[in-house]
Amino acid sequence: QAQLVESGGGSVQAGGSLRLSCAASGYSFYSYSVRCMAWFRQAPGKEREGVAGIDSAGGTLYADSVKGRFTISRDNAKNTLYLQMNSLKPEDTAIYYCARAYGSNCILSPPSAEYWGQGTQVTVSS
Numbered sequence: 271q272a273q274l275v276e277s278g279g280g281s282v283q284a285g286g287s288l289r290l291s292c293a294a295s296g297y298s299f300y301s302y303s304v305r306c307m308a309w310f311r312q313a314p315g316k317e318r319e320g321v322a323g324i325d326s327a328g329g330t331l332y333a334d335s336v337k338g339r340f341t342i343s344r345d346n347a348k349n350t351l352y353l354q355m356n357s358l359k360p361e362d363t364a365i366y367y368c369a370r371a372y373g374s375n376c377i378l379s380p381p382s383a384e385y386w387g388q389g390t391q392v393t394v395s396s
Contacts, residue, residue: 272296274368279390286358292351292368303346306371309353311364320378331376358394365389
């Protein structure tokens, strides 16, 4: 069955960078290449929120809070999703989740995600 596995999280000081990866494998009703893939995050005591999404044609969508700092990309041949995070801020601290959407277009809302990874912790200190 379908599986998403995140990696690349860690601890960094404000202003630093991290790159997250999400490897997708297994069967799903819709193939990886025709789905929107997205990153969400959840900080302690807060609801899960959308960070960035990329559709099947490579179009991207970002939350206002990360525009200009984060870049989402995908390598369909490798079934891998990436999130390059630069100029990190303490408020970026959260568990970051990779998600596969129900459809090909991106909507940065948790209900749009059909399948989730287990998450990877990102901690940004001042």
